[in-house]
Amino acid sequence: MKTNFEHIESVYWVFTQLCNDQCAHCYNLSGPKGARITEEECLQIVDNLPPKIDRIILSGGEPLAERQKLYAILDKLQARYPTHTQIMLQTNGDLLTGEILDTLIEKGVTRFDIASIDRFHKKAGARLMELADLFESRGVNGDDKDPLVEKESYLHENSLSWGYWGATDDMWLGGNWARGRAMEKNLWKKDPEHNFCTILSGARNFLGGYEDIPQEISIQLWQINPCCPGTKEAMGDARTEKVADVLAKVAKSPIWQKLNEGNPWQMGESVGITEEFARGRTQKLQNVCLWCDEFFEKHCKGKLVAAK
Ligand code: SF4
Ligand code: SF4
Numbered sequence: 001m002k003t004n005f006e007h008i009e010s011v012y013w014v015f016t017q018l019c020n021d022q023c024a025h026c027y028n029l030s031g032p033k034g035a036r037i038t039e040e041e042c043l044q045i046v047d048n049l050p051p052k053i054d055r056i057i058l059s060g061g062e063p064l065a066e067r068q069k070l071y072a073i074l075d076k077l078q079a080r081y082p083t084h085t086q087i088m089l090q091t092n093g094d095l096l097t098g099e100i101l102d103t104l105i106e107k108g109v110t111r112f113d114i115a116s117i118d119r120f121h122k123k124a125g126a127r128l129m130e131l132a133d134l135f136e137s138r139g140v141n142g143d144d145k146d147p148l149v150e151k152e153s154y155l156h157e158n159s160l161s162w163g164y165w166g167a168t169d170d171m172w173l174g175g176n177w178a179r180g181r182a183m184e185k186n187l188w189k190k191d192p193e194h195n196f197c198t199i200l201s202g203a204r205n206f207l208g209g210y211e212d213i214p215q216e217i218s219i220q221l222w223q224i225n226p227c228c229p230g231t232k233e234a235m236g237d238a239r240t241e242k243v244a245d246v247l248a249k250v251a252k253s254p255i256w257q258k259l260n261e262g263n264p265w266q267m268g269e270s271v272g273i274t275e276e277f278a279r280g281r282t283q284k285l286q287n288v289c290l291w292c293d294e295f296f297e298k299h300c301k302g303k304l305v306a307a308k
Contacts, residue, residue, distance in 0.1 A: 001260055002208035002215075005247035007052035009208075010216035012201075012228060015042050015073060016061040017221065020094055023120040025187050027179040027229060028220060030061040037221050037239075039069050045222060045238040046076045053081065054214075057113075059090040064100065074107035092116035093131050093164075094123055101138055111161050112140065118166030128164060135162045174199055177229045178287040190286040192279075196229070197262045197288060203227040204262030207251050217243070226250075226259050229289050232296035255300065264292045271300050 017034030019026075029035075049056075056077060063070050077087060088111035089104060104112075114131060116123065135142055140160040174196050175189030176182040189196075196202045200213045203226035208215040218225045223234035224246050235256070236246030250256040254270035265278040265288075273295065282291040 001251060001257065003248065003251060005207075005244040005251075006050050008050050008217065008244075008247070009054045009214045010057070011049060011053055011055075011243075012057045012059060012216060012218040013045070014059050014061060014218070014220050015045075016063065016066045016069065018065045019060055019062040019092070020065050021062065021092055021116075021122050022181075023122075024181060024185045025120045025176045026181045027177040028061070029180040034061050035221060036066065039072050041222065041239050042069055042073050043076055044240075045219065046073060046080060048238050048240075048242050049080075050242075050244045053085050055086040055088060056081075057088040057090055058109075059115075062092055062095065063089060064091055064095040067100070071103065071107060074104070074109065078108045086110055088113065090115050092121060092123075093127055096131065096134065098134060098137070101134060101140075105138065105140075105160065110159065112163075114162065114164040116164075116166055121166065131162075131164075174201075178289045179229050188287060192282045192286050192288070195262065195264070195288055197227065197259065197264050197292075199262075201228040202262060203231075203259040203264075205260065207247060207256070207260040209260065217247070219243075226256065231259075232293045233301075264288050264295070267292075268295055268299055273299050 014028060016036050017028055017030040018036050019030040019032070019034055022031035058070065058073065074087065087108045089109045090113045093114040093116055112135070132142060140162050142162050144161050145163040146165060174194060175191070176187050177196070178188040182188045198204045200216065204210065205213050205215050206217050206226035218228045218230065219238050220230050222237050222239045223230060224236040224238050224243060225231055225234055235250050255267050258264070258267035258269070265275045265282065268278055269275065278291060278295070281294060282288050285291050285294065
């Protein structure tokens with residue numbers, strides 16, 4: 001595990017929950033009335049990111065539904081990270097036009113992920129061929145269609161690429177998360193044996209030290225999380241705190257160290273909660289992230305704050 005977080009590998013940032021779609025499986029309740037933060041807050045967050053980052057993934061919500069804010073963020077990112085940081089955009093693709101694509105490329109986006117090719121999204125892939133033509137017309141390479149998980153695959157600055165995927169039954173991120181609208185619509189994955197925490201988008205390696213997946217944190221609007229679903233209580237507020245300082249603080253806590261291992265069943269050991277108890281509760285709750293919520297809410301509220 002690292003102790004200095006002035007350089008981190010990957011930041012996944014949901015800077016808006018506004019979206020033109022309103023999918024039943026959406027984990028963060030995005031939609032036409034989705035939550036937003038101001039442009040000023042977004043720019044404060046860019047200021048508070050670590051000085052060196054290998055890649056930044058901008059997501060939502062639908063990032064193109066808040067274009068002016070997105071452009072302001074991209075301008076600031078280009079100024080702060082003029083080289084060596086790959087800027088990636090995750091979008092449902094519905095609002096993308098040639099003119100917008102030109103602007104995004106000019107503002108430094110080098111990777112486009114169309115994350116809507118599944119039955120939940122309104123257009124469910126209907127625009128895919130149109131988008132393929134659009135990308136081809138701008139020289140954006142479509143050979144790497146899957147999400148870029150390997151480090152080597154996103155460290156090629158200057159090369160433009162795009163891919164597409166979605167929430168299919170065998171999807172790479174392990175089933176619909178027990179969060180947001182997926183909870184409301186009862187579409188979340190019920191499998192107490194599945195450890196979401198060990199895969200990319202889970203908490204494993206958010207503090208670094210492992211080579212199997214990139215070191216990635218997620219920022220949900222302003223909440224700094226070790227994973228995309230987000231812990232019950234965020235690790236910090238990226239509007240007012242330096243992300244590197246927040247990570248250095250939690251790295252001292254055995255609770256977060258266990259999450260860095262991708263081991264939520266042992267995260268309570270330092271506060272007297274056994275793995276056996278944690279596994280029993282997960283069986284009842286049917287999902288490891290719901291166990292994680294219960295742990296933070298019931299078993300370590302004060303201790304978590306102390307750890308921070
Ligand atoms: S899943 Fe994506 S496209 Fe659908 S509502 Fe959520 S953010 Fe929007
Ligand atoms: S178990 Fe907790 S830390 Fe791990 S992915 Fe789920 S919510 Fe995140």
